[in-house]
Amino acid sequence: MIERICTKRMFALLLLAFGAVMTSLPAHADSCAIRADIVAKLEGNFQEQLTGGGLHGLSAVVEVWTSPKTGTFTVVTTDAKGLSCILATGTDWHAASPLTRASAQAL
Helix, strand or coil: CHHHHHHHHHHHHHHHHHHHHHHHHHHHHHCEEEHHHHHHHHHHHHCCEEEEEEEECCCEEEEEEECCCCCCEEEEEEECCCEEEEEEEECCCCCCCCCCHHHHHHC
16 A cells, blocks of 8 residues: 555656646747847847847857847857857846946945
8 A cells, every 4th residue: 555655656746747847848948049030039029239248168159138228138148050048038227337447446
């Protein structure tokens, strides 16, 4: 009887784990696409423009796209094959102004 209870619990845990993985896959799949498609959506839907970026390791580029008009921002990574994935999105973007020597000393 104990074996039967353990078997049912294991089956339930496996079913839950499988369900969690299967429901998370579409969300991840929607956040990756060819770079040109991601850029078109950022520019068209959110009026975002490339603000800055840099290299991430030897095989990826990270970009920050922002819109002063809508206040939205998006962080995108693109691999060497041209596949881009959205890492983060948000609202209320504000650009930081560079520190001057006087303002850095005040800190």
